Amino acid sequence: MANEDKDGYVPSAVEEKWQRLWEERGVNAFTREELENAEDPFYNLMMFPYPSAEGLHVGNIYAFTGADVHGRYHRLRGRTVFEPIGFDAFGIHSENFALKIGSHPMDLIPSNVRNFTRQLRRIGGMFDWNHSVDTTDPTYYRWTQWLFLQLFNAGLAERKEAPVNWCPSCMTVLANEQVIAGECERCSTAVEQRRIAQWFFTITRYAQRLLDNLEHLDWSETTRKAQSNWIGRSTGAQLRFPVVDRDGNATGAEVEVYTTRPDTVFGATYIVLSPEHPLVDKVTNKGMLAPVQAYVDMATRKDLVARQKADRKKTGVSTGGFCRNPATGQLIPIWIADYVLMEYGTGAIMAVPGHDTRDFEFAQAFDLPVVRVVAGPDADADTPLEEAYTGPGRLVNSGEFDGVDVSESVEKVTAWAAENGWGDAKINFRLHDWCISRQRYWGPPIPVVYCDTCGPVGVPEADLPVVLPRVEDFKPDDSGISPLARVEEWYRTTCPNCGAEARRETDVSDTFLDSGWYFIRYPSTDFDDRPFDSAITKKWLPVNTYIGGNEHAVLHLLYSRFLTMVLKDLGHLDFEEPYNVFRAHGLIIADGAKMSKSKGNVIVPDPIIEEFGADTFRTYLMFLGPFEEGGDYRPQGIQGPYGFLHRLWDTVVSAKTGGPDPDVERKVHQTIRQVTEQIPALGYNTAIAAMMECLNVIRAGGREAVRAEVEPLVVMIAPFAPHMAEELWERLGHAGSIFDGANWPEFDEAKAVESSVQVAVQVNGKLRATITVAKDAPEDVVVGAAREEENVIRHLEGLQERRVIHVPGRLVNFVVG
RNA sequence: GCCGAGGUGGCGGAACGGUAGACGCGGCGGCCUCAAAAGCCGCUGUCCGCAAGGGCGUGCGGGUUCGAAUCCCGCCCUCGGCACCA
Numbered sequence: 003m004a005n006e007d008k009d010g011y012v013p014s015a016v017e018e019k020w021q022r023l024w025e026e027r028g029v030n031a032f033t034r035e036e037l038e039n040a041e042d043p044f045y046n047l048m049m050f051p052y053p054s055a056e057g058l059h060v061g062n063i064y065a066f067t068g069a070d071v072h073g074r075y076h077r078l079r080g081r082t083v084f085e086p087i088g089f090d091a092f093g094i095h096s097e098n099f100a101l102k103i104g105s106h107p108m109d110l111i112p113s114n115v116r117n118f119t120r121q122l123r124r125i126g127g128m129f130d131w132n133h134s135v136d137t138t139d140p141t142y143y144r145w146t147q148w149l150f151l152q153l154f155n156a157g158l159a160e161r162k163e164a165p166v167n168w169c170p171s172c173m174t175v176l177a178n179e180q181v182i183a184g185e186c187e188r189c190s191t192a193v194e195q196r197r198i199a200q201w202f203f204t205i206t207r208y209a210q211r212l213l214d215n216l217e218h219l220d221w222s223e224t225t226r227k228a229q230s231n232w233i234g235r236s237t238g239a240q241l242r243f244p245v246v247d248r249d250g251n252a253t254g255a256e257v258e259v260y261t262t263r264p265d266t267v268f269g270a271t272y273i274v275l276s277p278e279h280p281l282v283d284k285v286t287n288k289g290m291l292a293p294v295q296a297y298v299d300m301a302t303r304k305d306l307v308a309r310q311k312a313d314r315k316k317t318g319v320s321t322g323g324f325c326r327n328p329a330t331g332q333l334i335p336i337w338i339a340d341y342v343l344m345e346y347g348t349g350a351i352m353a354v355p356g357h358d359t360r361d362f363e364f365a366q367a368f369d370l371p372v373v374r375v376v377a378g379p380d381a382d383a384d385t386p387l388e389e390a391y392t393g394p395g396r397l398v399n400s401g402e403f404d405g406v407d408v409s410e411s412v413e414k415v416t417a418w419a420a421e422n423g424w425g426d427a428k429i430n431f432r433l434h435d436w437c438i439s440r441q442r443y444w445g446p447p448i449p450v451v452y453c454d455t456c457g458p459v460g461v462p463e464a465d466l467p468v469v470l471p472r473v474e475d476f477k478p479d480d481s482g483i484s485p486l487a488r489v490e491e492w493y494r495t496t497c498p499n500c501g502a503e504a505r506r507e508t509d510v511s512d513t514f515l516d517s518g519w520y521f522i523r524y525p526s527t528d529f530d531d532r533p534f535d536s537a538i539t540k541k542w543l544p545v546n547t548y549i550g551g552n553e554h555a556v557l558h559l560l561y562s563r564f565l566t567m568v569l570k571d572l573g574h575l576d577f578e579e580p581y582n583v584f585r586a587h588g589l590i591i592a593d594g595a596k597m598s599k600s601k602g603n604v605i606v607p608d609p610i611i612e613e614f615g616a617d618t619f620r621t622y623l624m625f626l627g628p629f630e631e632g633g634d635y636r637p638q639g640i641q642g643p644y645g646f647l648h649r650l651w652d653t654v655v656s657a658k659t660g661g662p663d664p665d666v667e668r669k670v671h672q673t674i675r676q677v678t679e680q681i682p683a684l685g686y687n688t689a690i691a692a693m694m695e696c697l698n699v700i701r702a703g704g705r706e707a708v709r710a711e712v713e714p715l716v717v718m719i720a721p722f723a724p725h726m727a728e729e730l731w732e733r734l735g736h737a738g739s740i741f742d743g744a745n746w747p748e749f750d751e752a753k754a755v756e757s758s759v760q761v762a763v764q765v766n767g768k769l770r771a772t773i774t775v776a777k778d779a780p781e782d783v784v785v786g787a788a789r790e791e792e793n794v795i796r797h798l799e800g801l802q803e804r805r806v807i808h809v810p811g812r813l814v815n816f817v818v819g
Numbered sequence: 820g821c822c823g824a825g826g827u828g829g830c831g832g833a834a835c836g837g838u839a840g841a842c843g844c845g846g847c848g849g850c851c852u853c854a855a856a857a858g859c860c861g862c863u864g865u866c867c868g869c870a871a872g873g874g875c876g877u878g879c880g881g882g883u884u885c886g887a888a889u890c891c892c893g894c895c896c897u898c899g900g901c902a903c904c905a
Contacts, residue, residue: 224823228900231822236904261905274905314903339903346904353905359820360903432904552823555900588824589899596899625843627832631824634831642843645858688833691842698842704859762838767886769838793872807885812837817885 011651013615017725021123029739031132032084034528037538044081045542046073047521047581049550049558050088050135052095053114055103058121060605060623060635061597064590067620068629068686069549070127074721075681076546077128080744084542085128086524088135089115092143093513094172094188097444101477107444108472111138121608126616126724128741133527137516143446144467145523145533146516149565150438150449151460152572153203159438160202161458165278165302165344166437168196173478174442195302201448201509202435205564209233209431212563221584222630228555234432238262239416241352241425243273243325243334245285250326250333255284257325257336260347260430263354264419265411267329268400269375270352271365273336274318277301278344285336287322294319294338301340316341316364327352328424329401329415339364347430355390362390375399376408436561438512443476443485445510453497453504462498468506484508518561521545521580522569534574545581552586559584585684588632590623597635605635617723618644624686624722633687646694647723653701654712654730662710669699670714671754674747677718686722693718709734714747716740762813763788765797781808788814 024030032040048069051062070085077083091111100107115136122129135142153159168174171191186193205212213233216226238261245255257273275282277298286294297319318339327334341360342351355365355372365372374387376395383398397403397411406414419425439448447468449461461468471492476485486492487508497504519533525542526534544566562580570578589596592603611619621643626633662670673696680689693715700707700715713734720727720740731740756777761784763771771791775784785806788794794816801818808814 224900227823231901234901234904238905259905263905316903341903341905343904351905358905360905363903430904432901552899591898625831636831636844639831639844641845646843648858687831688842691833694842760838764838764886767837767884772838796872805885807837809837809886813886815837815885 009652009655011648011726013617013647013726014612016729017124017126017616020725020728021126023728024739025123027739029741030085030128031130033132034538037084037133037525037528038541040082040084040541042081043542044073044076044083045521045525045545045547046076046083046085047524047545047548048085048087049548049554050090050517050520051118052093053089053091053111053118054095055099055110055114057114057117058125058607059597060607061590063125063607063619064623064632065549065551065587066122066127067125067623068587068684069547071620071624071681071686071721072547072549072684073128074724074741075746077741078717078720078744078746080746083128084133084525085130086133086135087122087127087129088520088524089118089137090513090517090520091115091136091138092445092510092516094174094440094442094444097442097476098172098188100444106472106474106476107138111136124611124616125607125620128724133524135520135523135527137513137520138444140467140469141530142520142523143470143516146446146511146519147449147461147466147468148463148533149519149569150511150515151463151466152574153568154450154460156568156572158204158207158568160204160435161199162202163197163199164202164437165195165197166200167193168198169193174440198439198441200437200439201450201507201511202437203564205436205561206431206433208564208567209235209433210429211567212433212560215563215579219579219584220582222552222586225552225555225559225584225586228552229560232433232556232560236262236430236432238412238428238430239264239419239425240348240428241267241328241419243270243328243352243424245281245336246324246326246333248287248324250324252326255281257281257285257350258348259350259352260428261352261354263357263412264425265397265400265403265406265408265415266354266357266375267327267352267415267419268397268403269354269356269373270327270329270334271355271371271373272334272353273325274339274342274351274353274361274364275321275336276342276344276349277338277340279338279342279349281350282321282338285321285323290320290322294321297338301338316360316367318364318368320368328419328422335370337364337368337370345434346432356387357390357392359390359392362387373399436512436514436564438515439509440512441484441509442478443470443473443510445513446470446516447486448507448509448511450507451495451497451504452507453499453502455502456497456499458507459497459499459504465498470510484510486510514557514561515565517558518565519569521548521562522566522575540576543575544577544579547583547585548581549585549587551589555586585630587629588627590626590632590635592635605637610640614640614644615725617726618647621647621690621719621722625690627687629684629686642694643690646690646697647719647726649701650697650712650715650719651726651730653697653707654716655733657707657709657712660708660710662708666700666707666711667753668756669696670711671750672696674714674718674749675754678746678749681721689718690722717745717747759811761788761811763791763794764813764815765794766818767815768797770794770797777811781810784808784810785814788816 048066073083073085096107100110169186169191171189213235216230240258240260242256242258245253247253318337321336323336324333325336353361355361356374357376372387377398378393378395394408397406416427447470449468451459453459473489493506493508495504495506522534525538529535566580567578569575595601597604622640625643673692676692677689700711716727716730728740758774759777761773761775762769770793773787775787803818805817
């Protein structure tokens with residue numbers, strides 16, 4: 003669109019110009035030498051996107067813009083800011099989409115990446131395109147495989163057959179983290195159990211350290227809490243119950259149980275084994291073999307949805323076998339039930355129906371005895387139990403421990419069990435080992451070779467990458483093995499150890515392994531002979547600020563912490579926490595719901611950027627609400643920031659020379675203070691509001707601005723509207739990019755102070771007048787002035803004055819009665 | 820059930836325990852225009868009142884305080900996460 007007025011603001015022209023100049027001048031790109039020699043480095047990281055075929059959505063742009071504002075702010079303050087972006091392009095998403103449209107991920111991903119790159123440039127992110135990564139590029143996943151080998155060689159990668167979550171629709175194993183309430187997180191299909199040999203990273207060995215470090219991290223509270231819950235530390239005891247024959251004689255076997263309430267052991271009236279428990283066969287009475295077998299078959303086949311429904315009726319079967327309760331000496335029956343999970347604790351529990359709601363339900367269903375061993379304030383040893391009692395109280399029916407308060411009973415009973423050799427204190431974690439095997443095509447092959455004589459052998463580093471071959475038939479099938487297992491010429495190889503015929507691992511690794519270390523790679527992409535350069539890594543890592551979605555609170559953020567710790571322990575890194583600061587951004591809501599295709603409330607960004615420009619769109623998104631809380635997207639709302647940027651432009655291009663008006667200058671400095679405080683704290687919405695207010699003062703009554711009044715505003719708006727700020731900066735006569743050099747305005751307290759203040763006058767806490775007094779007027783002057791207000795006089799009339807409260811610069815409150 | 824974040828005008832949202840509703844959207848009125856758009860100016864929580872002014876107002880019920888959206892106690896509701904974890 004032609005604009006006859008050369009001084010008019012035409013966003014598309016300005017944005018096209020500056021995107022081109024940034025590119026040509028390398029304003030945002032680093033050379034290797036620049037990275038090596040950077041002064042005051044600031045690593046500004048945002049979660050890299052999965053390059054979907056649909057392109058960037060508003061949620062992506064919101065997150066990237068918020069992170070970009072942060073980076074640009076620090077750059078304007080003089081830091082050397084490295085702000086890379088890349089593509090997390092392996093995984094089921096891409097593979098399924100390719101299958102759906104009959105394409106191949108190797109064709110699809112590059113075109114998606116091109117589209118994303120175009121969009122990311124268009125929104126004006128300060129990205130260093132010299133240091134991008136694409137996880138599907140062999141020059142990247144070569145080092146993902148290297149990373150696997152580090153863990154493999156350190157004994158942190160274990161191959162074990164395990165019951166795994168199997169998605170019958172995606173035809174793959176899912177990590178526990180990818181199972182949402184018993185359903186596949188991608189397709190919501192009910193998940194089943196299968197047993198397959200898998201590679202696991204033993205993250206559980208790091209559970210305590212992962213938990214402990216959380217204390218010191220400057221992270222969003224919600225993220226820390228989510229991670230701590232996920233790790234799920236619990237303290238209790240492991241108790242051993244001897245298995246006895248029908249005459250009560252010890253068989254030598256014992257059932258070990260984990261409990262957080264060892265103090266209730268006197269109330270343990272039966273034992274429950276998980277259906278997968280190794281002792282099931284041993285303890286089952288001959289007469290019960292058939293029903294036990296039937297139950298175990300049913301339970302182990304049953305999908306995890308039904309099995310994990312907490313509100314489901316309890317099922318189970320008696321084994322006919324017995325244990326001796328080591329506390330009471332009584333014989334108690336052994337049952338099998340699927341409410342006990344093999345993956346947690348020991349896979350067996352002592353059931354205390356009197357004081358555990360699940361055990362109570364089970365006891366009701368199967369008519370098992372319920373014994374009270376804790377009495378609350380209104381109960382005694384004989385008070386019947388209508389439901390499980392889990393509150394405070396003292397032990398009863400517990401032998402020598404009768405009367406002991408539950409606050410100290412756990413410790414005492416555990417000590418007693420330990421003295422007598424049937425129990426020990428024990429800490430348990432909810433966290434499971436990380437299954438990284440995927441029986442899929444679209445991922446980095448796990449770099450292992452199986453040799454009949456040598457067993458699993460890691461591929462030598464010199465032979466990396468193990469390149470993923472182009473396979474036209476990559477559709478997974480029900481066999482439970484990877485599509486690569488159908489490509490004989492690929493998997494046939496020789497053992498790197500002994501040279502004998504051998505077979506490659508045909509599983510690929512989890513995408514969370516790709517994304518678990520990408521931030522370490524970014525600064526080192528200039529090196530193709532090492533995963534990361536130690537000097538550059540020392541200079542740039544750990545990350546200064548990481549901004550991303552809280553949906554990754556327990557997956558990506560935990561795995562990348564774990565991998566960083568491992569690399570530290572193996573001597574590759576000298577830090578063990580990857581992100582000094584993490585901030586979770588909020589979600590963009592449209593029509594009362596999170597944007598999603600299924601809800602049909604997705605907003606496509608491209609036409610909005612087309613119409614209003616990237617600067618307006620960015621400013622609007624940041625103006626919606628507090629960045630960490632998200633906001634409600636309303637199409638009309640963009641008019642506000644649109645008009646604001648236009649007025650700012652008009653004001654700046656027509657600004658005169660000369661000294662600033664003192665009142666306006668005061669407002670400008672108050673704004674500098676506010677914006678300088680709020681931007682690093684991610685208070686973007688209020689920072690923008692402050693600038694709008696400031697511009698309203700500058701333009702009040704149609705007055706014309708002078709340069710000194712508007713120049714600070716041009717710099718402060720730059721993180722939000724970088725193109726426009728560059729253009730105005732140039733028009734104000736500056737050479738070079740506004741982002742090169744510490745151009746952030748200095749706040750001057752002396753210029754911000756008001757000479758007079760408005761003081762509220764209250765009578766009994768109710769506002770009755772407002773007076774204007776000199777800033778440092780003494781109390782008697784202020785109170786005197788307040789007392790003379792007509793409306794105040796009326797409200798004081800005939801009443802006894804008891805107190806006068808004076809808050810300087812704020813209010814005067816007459817307390818009367 | 821557990822953990823976390825919230826609940827303020829018609830709407831998005833502001834408010835160190837100190838003038839609730841900044842800023843913006845929308846709405847109403849006006850200026851400009853042949854007209855419209857854009858732009859500019861003013862008004863806009865609610866009720867009573869011609870006005871001056873007053874009453875009521877931050878999910879609900881109590882409390883602390885000269886003063887509470889803000890702090891404390893007890894509830895209700897919404898959103899996000901976890902969930903038979905012994």
